[in-house]
Amino acid sequence: MKKLLSLLVAFLVIGGLTACSSGSGEKVAETIKIGVNLELTGDVSVYGIPERNAFEQATAEINAAGGIDGKLVELVIYDNAYDQAKAVQNTEKLIEDGVVAILGSATSGMTLAIAPLAKDNGLVVFTPSGTNSAVTMDGTNVNPWAFRACFIDPFQGQVLANFASGDLGAKNAVVMVNSGSEYSKELARIFTEQFTANGGKVVETASYADADTDYKASLTSIATKSFEVLFVADYAKNAGLIIGQARSTAGLETVNIIGPDGFEDPALNDLAGGAQNVSNVFFSTHFSTLSNDQQVADFVKSHAAFTLEKYGKAEVPSALTALAYDAAYMLFKAIDNADSTDPAAIRDALEALEAFDGVTGDISFDKFHNAVKPAFLIELNNGVPVNATIVNP
Amino acid sequence: MKNVLNKRNLITLVIIGVLFFVVQLLIKERIITAYMRSNIYWIGIYIILGLSLNMIIGITGQLSLGHAGFMSIGAFAAAVVLKTNPTLTGLFIGIGIGVLISLAVSFVVAVPTLRLKGDYLAIATLGVAEIIRIVLNNLSVTGGASGISNIKMLMSWPLLYTFVILTIFLTHNFKNSAIGRACISIKEDEIAAEAMGINTTKYKVIAFMFGAALAAMAGSLFSTTYYIVKPDSFGVNTSINILILVVFGGMGSLSGTIIATFIIGLVNIVLQPYAEIRMILYALILIIVMIFRPQGLLGSQELSTKLLPNFKWKRKEKSS
Secondary structure, eight states: OHHHHHHHHHHHHHHHHHHHHHHHTOOOSOEEEEEEEEOOSSTTHHHHHHHHHHHHHHHHHHHHTTOBTTBEEEEEEEEOTTOHHHHHHHHHHHHHHTOSEEEEOSSHHHHHHHHHHHHHTTOEEEESSOOOTTTTEETTEEOTTEEESSOOHHHHHHHHHHHHHTTSOOSEEEEEEETTOHHHHHHHHHHHHHHHHTTOEEEEEEEEOTTOOOOHHHHHHHHTSOOSEEEEESOHHHHHHHHHHHHTSTTOSSOEEEEOGGGOOTTHHHHTTSGGGOOSEEEEESOOTTOOOHHHHHHHHHHHHHHHHHHSSOOOOOHHHHHHHHHHHHHHHHHHHHTSOOHHHHHHHHHHOOSEEETTEEEEEOTTSOEEOOEEEEEEETTEEEEEEEEOO | OOOTTOHHHHHHHHHHHHHHHHHHHHHHTTSSOHHHHHHHHHHHHHHHHHHHHHIIIIITOOOOSOHHHHHHHHHHHHHHHHHHOOSHHHHHHHHHHHHHHHHHHHHHHHHHHTTSOSTHHHHHHHHHHHHHHHHHHHOTTTTGGGOBOSOOOOOOHHHHHHHHHHHHHHHHHHHHSHHHHHHHHHHHOHHHHHHTTOOHHHHHHHHHHHHHHHHHHHHHHHHTTSSOBOGGGGSHHHHHHHHHHHHHHOTTOHHHHHHHHHHHHHHHHHHTTOHHHHHHHHHHHHHHHHHHOTTOSSTTOOOSTTHHHHHHHHHHHHHO
16 A cells, blocks of 8 residues: 555655646747756756856746737756756757757767757757867768867967956966866866967976865975966866965965966865955956956846846846857847748758957857857955956957 | 577567567657657667676676776777778777777776675775776877867667667676676675685676677767767766666666666656756655655565566466
């Protein structure tokens, strides 16, 4: 009897849920369905959730303005939990749901899992933030159906090297690289190439493991070298600790530390042992609310209002939010330009977009479908962003 | 010796054949959609993983928490071979290489740890899975932390079905062989088994290597189904997910593992649109089952064609 009861409870729960889902499925026929495949739960949900919020805001705005060519936009959102099996299954489901294009995923890994499938089914997959150079590629050719709204890591490495030798006037640099991270290794390699090409010299490259927390030994050895800029090619998890420990190492108290977009993390100051340690720190990123562009100011305001109303908490847009917001609008523009909801027409129109005026700058695609757009260089003073310099490609 | 082609085996063969052709027809007629098909692939791959872990945990009673590590060996072996040879032959070569590496690694782990009694294997396997993951993270041939992408998709229903039936056949025969019986006796009481003259270490090592080899095979199928492999897909969470299938279905019950995988696959499908509450409901269902069926769905019983005549006989008895 007990067994029956347990089964009954389980099935009632499931049954109740399916009932809800079939009820909400009936919509007016005249909508444009756009699929969203994001990491909403699991290890990297911090990337997926801001992007979903931005997609929903863009959709709400375009629908309030009358939709695209008179048709309302409807998002079909599925969570892939940072699991490639789920990402693939979601994509199959989205194709069955009749979506005209897919927005997502937030990470390169998940986008790589869905891009071949989207290609086989002739559907655009547009990632706001997948920076791995393989995302838009199919072997050595471009994957005609895969696009991204962000610049890729090699560009960041170049921008940082140019910033170090130009704005900071550095001749000698030290690079710290996480040997367990592709992101870190690629950035370090490109930075070294560009910095050397600019006439500078990388006097030392120090490697560490992803799980390291004590960098004192290598920082003390670095401090004996003569250099003007320290490049920490990593995410805040390690970079924060490195900044904090560098500031308490004799000789490194005020040295300029530069880093990639991985520095942009609310936890950076805490990891560095307090905001007072985070000065003379610069990083490159996709977006800054410091920009004096009117469009950015409007977006910051409207995003706060939208998230407050929809989720009960006003959010400040991050780089991911802004990239997703631009990706959604670029797709809307492409559908509008195509005057059609045919996936192939949308693809052609998206590829043809030139200098799209987004909140992260003017965006075009190069021949590998990477976004060509400016980078923002942010200066942190006492842990607070004080200055944003726009670096054009 | 009984004839191999007895009535029961014939019934089993007919069921296997009919199931294959029914599903094949449904796929051809597009009644089973691409989405359902990719869920069937998931279920099939996890049936293999569940059954292979059941050999270690359910049959021999040794707790292993590193199954995803052996899965990743197979996944990366197949991915590397498929990058240069994107054909079925390439896949089979990849499976072969993966199974061999997995056998070697599991042998190295098992021999020292399985000489001990108790749960030392759990910690050792946990460590080994981490070592495998970190090695893959830093190996350039496997693409480092970002793994290998654009793997040729070769998965199909006939391929999946062949491997699932092969696994069921192998694990079923293992369980009912002299080795399997020895393993079960180790699970029941290791000291008594030793007193009966069973070389416990030897049989524990055999069961562990057998499970690890099958896990590598499932990993190879995984990599040709989902286009990419990356080391962080094979963390301890994946190991726990496989463990759940075994515990949920009933330790030592092969059919229990299969049924459990089906149920969890279905729960995943039903809960797919509810990102936020999915994990809560999923956990809730597991808790409810564990409260009412702590031994798992089937305990250590099996659902097989053996039950058919018994079933009739029981009904008769009741009515009289």
